[in-house]
Amino acid sequence: MASSLRPNRRPPHLVVSNTAINTACGVAAILLVFAALAWPRTTSTPAPKTTDIATIPAAAPAQPTAIAQSARPVREIRLDLPPIGVSNDVAANDTVDDHPVAVAGAEATPDEATPITESRPRPELITDGGFERESAAWYLESPAALATGPAVRGDRYLSLQPGDGYAGQRFTVEPGATYRVTVWVWSSNPGAAGGQAGVRFEDDRYRAIEILDPETLTAAPTGWTRVTFTITAPATAAHAILSFRNPSETAAIRIDSVSVRMLAAE
Secondary structure, X not given: OOOOOXXXXXXXXXXXXXXXHHHHHHHHHHHHHHHHHHOOOOOOOOOOOXXXXXXXXXXXXXXXXXXXXXXXXXXXXXXXXXXXXXXXXOOOOOEEOOEEOOXXXXXXXXXXXXXXXXOOOOOOOOOOOOOOOOOOOOEEEOOEEEEEOOOOOOOEEEEEOOOOOEEEEEEEOOXXXXXEEEEEEEEOOOOOOOEEEEEEEEOOOOOEEEEOOOEEEOOOOOOOEEEEEEEEOOOOOOEEEEEEEOOOOOOOEEEEEEEEEEOOOO
């Protein structure tokens, strides 16, 4: 029987140990780390943050200030203002309209600040001193009457024709206080003795305690003339009556813009 020309045998197996495999994996890992470190890196600049608050400094100019528009709409505008009571235009111990002004800021102390003082006019004590409202505040006896025509203010005045006419009004006073009485007078015979203004002081029960000598109201030739005088209430006074008369036998007298105000105590 013929024999086979090829020997019947298998090729030898490739045998690789576990140690060699582990070593190869470790080397590959090290190479990957070095490759990552050596690779050129790029940095990205973060986008600028947007804000929902726009701030205008305290020293902002008078003209409109442009506010940079952010990616999102501005929902709030914050103003950095100086403390209340501090003025950028007024210095400490300065004056505005002749009134002292105190600047009370972070650097001012109560001892350094000057109190704000304001001279306000005293309340008017006469009701309807211009005779415009035809009120019952004035007590009238004929021939004294309210009339219409050229006046100091408005178009009404108190008319005192020659005769025994009388006009008066009661007001409240404080004991010992001094008052300024102001009256505007016009006369058909300017320069001559005209009307009279009288003052009667009363206690809290309306009893007369002092009657002052009448003040003469003389009008200048130029027309309406202002007459001013002062009165002082007695220690027990609670009320006073200001009255007007015309003792002239020929001249017509007109009265307007009557005022009584208490003077500040010295």
